[in-house]
Amino acid sequence: xxxxxxxxxxxxxxxxxxxxxxxxxxxxxxxxxxxxxxxxxxxxxxxxxxxxxxxxxxxxxxxxxxxxxxxxxxxxxxxxxxxxxxxxxxxxxxxxxxxxxxxxxxxxxxxxxxxxxxxxxxxxxxxxxxxxxxxxxxxxxxxxxxxxxxxxxxxxxxxxxxxxxxxxxxxx
Numbered sequence: 253x254x255x256x257x258x259x260x261x262x263x264x265x266x267x268x269x270x271x272x273x274x275x276x277x278x279x280x281x282x283x284x285x286x287x288x289x290x291x292x293x294x295x296x297x298x299x300x301x302x303x304x305x306x307x308x309x310x311x312x313x314x315x316x317x318x319x320x321x322x323x324x325x326x327x328x329x330x331x332x333x334x335x336x337x338x339x340x341x342x343x344x345x346x347x348x349x350x351x352x353x354x355x356x357x358x359x360x361x362x363x364x365x366x367x368x369x370x371x372x373x374x375x376x377x378x379x380x381x382x383x384x385x386x387x388x389x390x391x392x393x394x395x396x397x398x399x400x401x402x403x404x405x406x407x408x409x410x411x412x413x414x415x416x417x418x419x420x421x422x423x424x
Contacts, residue, residue, distance in 0.1 A: 254298060254362070254400050264298075267291045268403055276414045284418075288411035291404055298401040301362060305394040312387045316380060 256268040266272060267290060276284055378386070 254397050263294050267294050273410045284414050291407045295404045302397045309390050312383050316383050
């Protein structure tokens with residue numbers, strides 16, 4: 253879901269297609285702005301997925317560290333704390349101009365599928381080795397999301413440079 257497919261029709265496929273940022277000078281400023289906004293929206297969605305994965309990783313890691321089984325209510329409280337902690341530690345960036353991820357339910361279902369694959373819903377029944385394996389798989393997926401997100405950042409940067417060049421040269 254977050255990995256681009258050449259020739260695909262999803263937004264991530266369009267944003268990371270080479271032609272999305274080629275021959276930008278032939279586009280109107282409005283078209284460049286629209287492409288940048290589309291890329292920024294994709295970045296917001298990827299950021300949401302990444303934060304959700306990081307929260308689950310934090311919960312599992314805490315479970316390993318504490319050695320105690322948690323109730324569903326405690327898991328929800330830990331997830332909330334983990335998401336808040338990640339939000340407060342991350343430096344602010346001018347990239348994040350899109351406040352809300354789009355396709356929220358689709359992104360949430362994606363993360364839920366990952367979590368069900370690693371058995372987070374019944375952490376208490378997992379052995380420490382199983383929890384470590386789950387953490388490793390979630391970290392691997394978080395790495396994939398982070399890599400795609402970095403590619404989207406490069407697209408945003410290219411479009412931003414194009415816009416800045418036009419403003420500097422009064423070619424708007």
